[in-house]
Amino acid sequence: MKKQQKLQELISELEVYIKSLSYNRATQLKYQRGWKLLNDFMSKNSIEFYNSQVGEKFIFSIMKNRPYENLSRKEKDLLRVANVTSEFQVTGVIRFRSVSKKYDFSGEIGKVILNYLEHLKFKGNALRTIEGKKIHLLRFLDYLKANNIFSLKTLESQHILQFINDLGIYSNASIHHVVGTLKGFLKYLYQKEILLTDFSYIIPKIGYKKESKLPTTYTKEEVEKLLKSVDRANPKGKRDFAMILLAARLGLRASDICRMKFENINWKQNMIRIKQTKTARTVELPLLTEVGNAIIDYLKYGRPESDLSYIFLCMGQPYGKLKEPTLHSIVTFYLKRAKIDNLDKKKHGPHALRHSLACSLLEQKTPLPVISEVLGHSSTESTKTYLRIDLNSLRQCSLEVPVLNSPYYIQEVN
Incomplete structure (x- = not known):
């Protein structure tokens, strides 16, 4: 039998979980406002413990027999808060309902990048490492497409240097990882004779050293x-x-x-x-x-x-x-x-x-x-x-x- 749970106890668990998912501050505030109204609703109706039935009653009090499309943005957010609260209480997780970004590696260069990622997988690179390189190379591919470069035959050193120059808006750590990934990719292209020029030599050294933080410990x-x-x-x-x-x-x-x-x-x-x-x-x-x-x-x-x-x-x-x-x-x-x-x-x-x-x-x-x-x-x-x-x-x-x-x-x- 599931233990009865007061709303504040449930919220304290859910709030920590939401922060661990790196939700932005605006989203966290949206949830906090929704929980306050949900708590007011329970107090008004003398409800001590929260469960999914309470969430449904709260949703009904907002919708009042209106179709979902007629609700305001704030009212839809309140429905989302109630549904997420009920879902977390039952399952312990929040399932993302947003559409995942699909990586577009179409075209000649995109196919070469995918082959390179498979090459890294064959060499034993960790999946997490490959996923990071995938994102870095997608950024490079998007840059090439934006500059009408659809074939590696037309790739020149100036394109690579300009791409690196445009990374200036990112943190030193991000630049370090992107540039490192690009250098490895360019070496691969030369070794596989896809490119006749080894462009990896023009990649500048990034003076970045990761600061080692003291580990958090408990007695x-x-x-x-x-x-x-x-x-x-x-x-x-x-x-x-x-x-x-x-x-x-x-x-x-x-x-x-x-x-x-x-x-x-x-x-x-x-x-x-x-x-x-x-x-x-x-x-x-x-x-x-x-x-x-x-x-x-x-x-x-x-x-x-x-x-x-x-x-x-x-x-x-x-x-x-x-x-x-x-x-x-x-x-x-x-x-x-x-x-x-x-x-x-x-x-x-x-x-x-x-x-x-x-x-x-x-x-x-x-x-x-x-x-x-x-x-x-x-x-x-x-x-x-x-x-x-x-x-x-x-x-x-x-x-x-x-x-x-x-x-x-x-x-x-x-």
């Missing part, structure tokens, strides 16, 4: 406080607790948790074996007793009946695979419920729990290669960023400040 006490805030007496709590444990105890990424299948768990050997979505690298992790018991508790008493091979599912029909933004909103919700200090100044998704695990391992003097194995890094270089948050070890590296023999400085004597 052991804060992580335990987070776990205790989960109500495990209901199916949703059982699912959420198991997923949070996978992030906090094993450092799994949200993508790997949401895509985890039954085949990834070897119960006899107490082992989790999973191919990471981000790196395509297979890792083996011990199935800790605490984690295994939480998963079993969810499978026996919380998971909906479904033939899907994914372990973690949405709580309402249709019982689809849980999405990564949903897991992010789940962790954020419980961090807020746990009343963690200075939460507004920290990142608060499952990745922060991964960082926290790394920090905890460093405090226990765990060797860097071992931490790399636990986190599934391909090399210790990726793991070295966590050395900057090991304050205790850094203090041991500090040097005494030398005495300055200068008339401009006075040495204080304690």
